[in-house]
Amino acid sequence: MSSGEMQYAPPFLNPALSPIRVLLSYANRPGTVSFAGGHPDVSLFNVDALREASEIVSSRLAGCLQYGETGGQPAMREAAANLSAGRGVKADPSSEVIITGGSQQALSLVAQVMLTVGDKVIVENPCFPSTDQALRHTGAQLIPVTSGASGIELEELEEAIRQHRPKMMCVVASFSNPSGSTLSAEKRKKLLGLALKYKVLLVEDDPYSDLRYAGEPVPPIAAFADEEERNWIVYLSSLSKTVAPALRIGWMVAPAELRRRCLVAKQADDLSTSPWTQEIAAEYLRAGAFHSHLPSLIKTYGHRCETMCSMITELSGGRLTFTKPEGGMFVWARLTGGRKAQDLLQHAIDQEVVFVPGNAFYPDPSKQDPSTLRMSFASVNSDLIIEGVKRLVKAIDILDAQ
């Protein structure tokens, strides 16, 4: 009776995740310039201030070692509420905030309490693969709605809502991953109106909005919500892009009943996010290091963004087009003339430069645009960006010569 096989639950896998993993193995080859990763540049973090925050926590360590509240340490909830309020999203730290393992866990918790097999959820097309995976894991069906240079398309969205009656819709309103696009204030207000009109929970994931390099600041969607609309939006954010991913600290600002359910889910999931790293992060924020350091991040990333965009324009001869992002980490580019990103990739690897072909970001394979590619400028210095774009253009030359 020993030849049977394990019966797993349906995995509801996002098939795009595996190719990305293979690709990232090329990215780590010595000598290769990688535009493929989505990571911030560790060398830009405020290591001294993080070390100081850690030392302060060490000096009162005995008080930071026990299990913590599932919703988060009071100091970190307060700090997250302050950061949110600074962006225009008022939040009560004791009744609306949960500290999570990055904004990824916040999304996962919301997905768990909202979605089950057969439910529908709207995502941007293209969208971040781990967002896709967290939603898909519940067994829900993903409904992709086109997200172009100015973000999600509202007419297509409303039509999709009418047709599919989704329970939830997920957007990154500022400097989206991968599209780099940002929604206007007007579109943000309209999105809220749709959420309320059709009773669809709007999940706003906002990891990047502090990293703006150009254009006028726009508050998060949640900042525009009136009292009634606040019942239909959950706001997610993270310290991973601006402080350090290794803290694993994100948060959600959620209506009371949604928060209560997410707390139960989080208790079953991991009891709480590490109280130790929460206390370190809260000290870092209390000391003012977040706001004093942010300008240097903006300056460096902004310069890298500018370098990548101007080099592509200068060198590609119109064969690679893009809308310049106003912030974030990504340039979402298109190969013109029927060229395909997947065909370019092997030549790029040969030239020791890598990117992620756009097909990794489309939840529905039938709605892919094979000409697209995502290029991150965040973790490569400007000299290497210049070198990398040169190599990429050479790879396009080789592709064209075939």
Added chain:
Amino acid sequence: MSSGEMQYAPPFLNPALSPIRVLLSYANRPGTVSFAGGHPDVSLFNVDALREASEIVSSRLAGCLQYGETGGQPAMREAAANLSAGRGVKADPSSEVIITGGSQQALSLVAQVMLTVGDKVIVENPCFPSTDQALRHTGAQLIPVTSGASGIELEELEEAIRQHRPKMMCVVASFSNPSGSTLSAEKRKKLLGLALKYKVLLVEDDPYSDLRYAGEPVPPIAAFADEEERNWIVYLSSLSKTVAPALRIGWMVAPAELRRRCLVAKQADDLSTSPWTQEIAAEYLRAGAFHSHLPSLIKTYGHRCETMCSMITELSGGRLTFTKPEGGMFVWARLTGGRKAQDLLQHAIDQEVVFVPGNAFYPDPSKQDPSTLRMSFASVNSDLIIEGVKRLVKAIDILDAQ
């Protein structure tokens, strides 16, 4: 159109969790002796060694701030494999181990990849409420099997397997929570045999086995598994009871395909456990602080266990009976003579002592034993244990006088 209500996914809640929360609010009243919590005693942790480990990590902090591998930092996977091997559970750190947010997240990940609505899973009756919740959250049905003074009852278990064809069964083999019971080596082998015979994944949660105060050590169930049986067991453990809960570090040792699926689930859930706390924990273990500190934990907890047991025997006049646990944190006691723990609780609160009535630990309300209560000796010093048992006996006197 604004009067609609949010449509949540079915929450599959464990109804026992809410009363425990209310109860724990009494436990924090000044002057109250609490046997209710399930927390380790922070004052017994090796704070100096943790601070030293933190300082070492601080000295190379720039290398510890990035996103980490979803499976865990290599040093922590190695350390977890070593700890497991020290208990007899050999594990390849790169192909069998995942570092998780406590063993709670390990259980949650296994539940997510194994169970869906309509599936069945066997749990001990009584069982730990957060285990119950993590399993129930998938929509699976819990099948409770009696766990007495010598652990889960194998005849009832085999009958339940035959009747319900579960996909999974979960046990705490050493010093279970709440029952305090420990399975013999012989029963461990038989459990493995049942897992293999009926193709049921055996989940062994082992947070307490290092805390043995009496009796002969027994290796974890997984240590008895032959090559074939290893395909049907996943071993979970944690640093929360022996190092510090605030690290939020646990791990699983899983067969390759199960591990692969859990990695996908973890990536969607929180990308990884904090690399920062993983590095601190790995340093603590590398320095030998775990094994040098363990004897002092065993000595203090063992003394508290002894004090609680001898005081109950001495003072209760046979109205409170129990099987003395060989380790862990809990005395699982029974009121004799038809007395009910729930009736005793209000008198106990009046006398400023609290415990958890057993009904919080029964997944199936129809299979409760209302005479039972869980008393933790872990976080109360011996003088307070004596005082607390005196108060408890006074509460029984008052109950009897009514």
